[in-house]
Amino acid sequence: xxxxxxxxxxxxxxxxxxxxxxxxxxxxxxxxxxxxxxxxxxxxxxxxxxxxxxxxxxxxxxxxxxxxxxxxxxxxxxxxxxxxxxxxxxxxxxxxxxxxxxxxxxxxxxxxxxxxxxxxxxxxxxxxxxxxxxxxxxxxxxxxxxxxxxxxxxxxxxxxxxxxxxxxxxxxxxxxxxxxxxxxxxxxxxxxxxxxxxxxxxxxxxxxxxxxxxxxxxxxxxxxxxxxxxxxxxxxxxxxxxxxxxxxxxxxxxxxxxxxxxxxxxxxxxxxxxxxxxxxxxxxxxxxxxxxxxxxxxxxxxxxxxxxxxxxxxxxxxxxxxxxxxxxxxxxxxxxxxxxxxxxxxxxxxxxxxxxxxxxxxxxxxxxxxxxxxxxxxxxxxxxxxxxxxxxxxxxxxxxxxxxxxxxxxxxxxxxxxxxxxxxxxxxxxxxxxxxxxxxxxxxxxxxxxxxxxxxxxxxxxxxxxxxxxxxxxxxxxxxxxxxxxxxxxxxxxxxxxxxxxxxxxxxxxxxxxxxxxxxxxxxxxxxxxxxxxxxxxxxxxxxxxxxxxxxxxxxxxxxxxxxxxxxxxxxxxxxxxxxxxxxxxxxxxxxxxxxxxxxxxxxxxxxxxxxxxxxxxxxxxxxxxxxxxxxxxxxxxxxxxxxxxxxxxxxxxxxxxxxxxxxxxxxxxxxxxxxxxxxxxxxxxxx
Numbered sequence: 001x002x003x004x005x006x007x008x009x010x011x012x013x014x015x016x017x018x019x020x021x022x023x024x025x026x027x028x029x030x031x032x033x034x035x036x037x038x039x040x041x042x043x044x045x046x047x048x049x050x051x052x053x054x055x056x057x058x059x060x061x062x063x064x065x066x067x068x069x070x071x072x073x074x075x076x077x078x079x080x081x082x083x084x085x086x087x088x089x090x091x092x093x094x095x096x097x098x099x100x101x102x103x104x105x106x107x108x109x110x111x112x113x114x115x116x117x118x119x120x121x122x123x124x125x126x127x128x129x130x131x132x133x134x135x136x137x138x139x140x141x142x143x144x145x146x147x148x149x150x151x152x153x154x155x156x157x158x159x160x161x162x163x164x165x166x167x168x169x170x171x172x173x174x175x176x177x178x179x180x181x182x183x184x185x186x187x188x189x190x191x192x193x194x195x196x197x198x199x200x201x202x203x204x205x206x207x208x209x210x211x212x213x214x215x216x217x218x219x220x221x222x223x224x225x226x227x228x229x230x231x232x233x234x235x236x237x238x239x240x241x242x243x244x245x246x247x248x249x250x251x252x253x254x255x256x257x258x259x260x261x262x263x264x265x266x267x268x269x270x271x272x273x274x275x276x277x278x279x280x281x282x283x284x285x286x287x288x289x290x291x292x293x294x295x296x297x298x299x300x301x302x303x304x305x306x307x308x309x310x311x312x313x314x315x316x317x318x319x320x321x322x323x324x325x326x327x328x329x330x331x332x333x334x335x336x337x338x339x340x341x342x343x344x345x346x347x348x349x350x351x352x353x354x355x356x357x358x359x360x361x362x363x364x365x366x367x368x369x370x371x372x373x374x375x376x377x378x379x380x381x382x383x384x385x386x387x388x389x390x391x392x393x394x395x396x397x398x399x400x401x402x403x404x405x406x407x408x409x410x411x412x413x414x415x416x417x418x419x420x421x422x423x424x425x426x427x428x429x430x431x432x433x434x435x436x437x438x439x440x441x442x443x444x445x446x447x448x449x450x451x452x453x454x455x456x457x458x459x460x461x462x463x464x465x466x467x468x469x470x471x472x473x474x475x476x477x478x479x480x481x482x483x484x485x486x487x488x489x490x491x492x493x494x495x496x497x498x499x500x501x502x503x504x505x506x507x508x509x510x511x512x513x514x515x516x517x518x519x520x521x522x523x524x525x526x527x528x529x530x531x532x533x534x535x536x537x538x539x540x541x542x543x544x545x546x547x548x549x550x551x552x553x554x555x556x557x558x559x560x561x562x563x564x565x566x567x568x569x570x571x572x573x574x575x576x577x578x579x580x581x582x583x584x585x586x587x588x589x590x591x592x593x594x595x596x597x598x599x600x601x602x603x604x605x606x607x608x609x610x611x612x613x614x615x616x617x618x619x620x621x622x623x624x625x626x627x628x629x630x631x632x633x634x635x636x637x638x639x640x641x642x643x644x645x646x647x648x649x650x651x652x653x654x655x656x657x658x659x660x661x662x663x664x665x666x667x668x669x670x671x672x673x674x675x676x677x678x679x680x681x682x683x684x685x686x687x688x
Contacts, residue, residue, distance in 0.1 A: 001337055001339075001351065001354060001381055002337050003160075003354070004163075004167060004337075004366070005336070005337040005370070006302065006334045007164060008366070008370045008497075009370055010301045010332070012367075012370065012371065012375065012447075013332065014027060015495055015496065016496070019494075020495045021443075026173055028173065028174045028288075028289060029172035029174070029175050030176050030289060031157055031177045032153075032178055033150065034179055034268065034279060034284070035281045036239025036241040036281070037239065038152060039241060040140075040240060040241060042149045042152040043143045043148070044132035044136045045152060046143060047132065048135060058116060058120050062099070064131065068130050068131050068133070069092075069130065071137070072091070072130045072133065075088065076088040076089065076092060091129050091130055095123075095126055098119075098122055101119055101123070102119040141266040142266065144265070149268045150179060163355065167358075167363045167366065168363050168497055168500055169497075170497075174292050176289075176291070178279060181291065182270045185279045185283055185284065185287045186270075188290070190273065192207070192259065192317060192320050193205065198259055198320070201252075202250050202262060203276075203277060204250055204260055204262045204277065205259045205260035205274055206250065206251050206252070206258055207317055207320070208253075208256060210253055212316055212320055218320070221308060221309075221312045222312060222315055223307045223311055223315070223331060224307050224308035230308070230309075234255060237257060237281065237282065237313065238257060238280075239281060242258060257282060257309065258282075259279075259280050259317065260274060260277050260279060260280060260283070261278050262274070262276070263276050263277050282310055282313035282314055282317060285310075286314045286317050286318040290318060290322075290327075295322040295324060295327065296322075296324065297327070297328055297329070298329045299328075299332060300314075300332070302331075304333040304335055304336055304376075307331075307333055314328075334376065335375070335376050336378045337380075337381055338379070338380045338381065339351075340380070340383075341380055341382070352381070357381075364393065364500075364507070365390060365393055366389075367496070368389035368393055371449045372388060372389060372450050373385075373450060374448060376446070396457075396489065396493065397506070397507060399486070400486060400490070400507065401578070402467060402577075403482045403485075404505060404518070404577075405575045406467070406476075406477055406479055406482060407479055407482075407483060408522065408526065408576075409573055410479045412479075417479065419478050419479075421478070428462060428481060428485075431462045432459065432481075432488075435455045435456070438455035439492060452492070456492060456493075460489060463486075474571065474572070487504060490503065490504065490505050490506060509578050518578050521578070529566060529573070529576055530573070532551055532566075532574070533573065535547065536548060539551070555568065556588070557588075560584035560585065562581070563580055563581045564577070564579075620671045620675040622668065623642075624642065624665050624668040624672055625642030627642065628665075632648070633648055635653075636648055636650055643662070644658075
């Protein structure tokens, strides 16, 4: 979902520029399939697969895991980052749990071969992160086949395209992969050397940041000037395989960064004038984008965390190549995504995948979350933000369904389709113009989709109020005005990517070969609804209650299972709405839940009243002289009438306290007398 933060946000921006502002947008996307993280992960995946395929015996697995834990324990002890330390501790605990489970199986009487095999596989699963790292340290240098390093990124690229399709993210016009642009990268690096801004060192090539910064018309770290010299960020940008002491000593300055890296054993390599090597991370994006877009592009997008050093390095090396100062006109950086307020990080294994998110919510609902946040701000993915998004979706959906019903049940042409405009219509139309202006101004203000959505929501709310007022007055709402508003709202949601097809009004209905279920089934549903209303009318006139109950059963339980909501309005035709079955089932469950909640609350109040009455009845039966004697925690001495004279500590009661107690005594005396009278009356009645 962290990746989706950028992809969906920039998909929305792209659509707004193209479909609302009518710009010609040429969209190029770079795929990094060569970098330190990918190389290391590919090696580890390959070595772990090889290890498991050899089917080592149980004792060997335990021995290897014990060895793997030794360097990992040192790593855990030395880690200072609290998030990483917590992740390492989870790994460690997982391994210990797997070992403990295995020992339990071995010691139990039922520890047969099959049970041990299952426990061993579980242990390997629990230990894979630690074991893979250890295997890489032992055998990683022996992995030399370049195809091993291409399988992993191709697998994830395939998943990426599938996820983007599921999220309704438009595909790029051009897609470039690093592995297909190595010759262009070599040529690009050589020209930077020729221009005097890079140098060869032990088969690697580094960008000379000091030389660039002192050159006329250039300066390094344009995006984040204060980060100049941030060695931690610079080393993270270089990658885990490129920050060894020997590699760092090759640089003229710690601020310099790799354009080309001499490949070490266990890394993919390509020929170059400086020897066998591979591209640096930053140069990849510059070369691929430049090969398609030339010496300058209008917009470069990316996550906020890529500003420095990645994007700053891209700017520097590209301007060094082209001898210009405008390789990128505008950088757009999307905000971070957090989960329930916590930082999300794939490296910390604290993340939710797109596919996991899509199991809980639809692509449209996820897109609504993004639309309701500024693209450049932090977005918190939580139950609360999803609830807001779902509320917005339902608000729009119900409006569309209501308008569609009005359009179906009112004349669509001829004189009767045009009604006189009164004050209500004028007010709604003015609101329509006002909100269109509000949406436009919001999109002109750095594409503020949050404010645009708020304007659309307000327009729909005003339209709903108009419809309700007309129905209450038994007046048909103005179909053309509502149609125009519904078409506009639909068009804007389509611009935002929240309406997936060319549906004129509302969200599309139906899947598969039926492109519009609504057009197909609505004539039949309309006939049925009219017939049902006629039956209800006759049943009411003749007071045939069982028939009325059957009509309610069709509305409340049978039609919802078919994805149909039927709404009865007194004195008006029933409103028919097509809604997905899951939504209607949830509505029905919620209705039953609320009814049960009301029943339980009613019963609770009833029991409380009975309890209160029982307490009052019990209170009446207490003789006044005995009433205060029960409160030994308050009083310690009493007079002949049973009135307290001293408090629990033995102190004499004040006159004001005695006065209050006397009133209570008199009230209880009256209650007790009434009780005795009622008892005498009841006794006399029973004797008769």
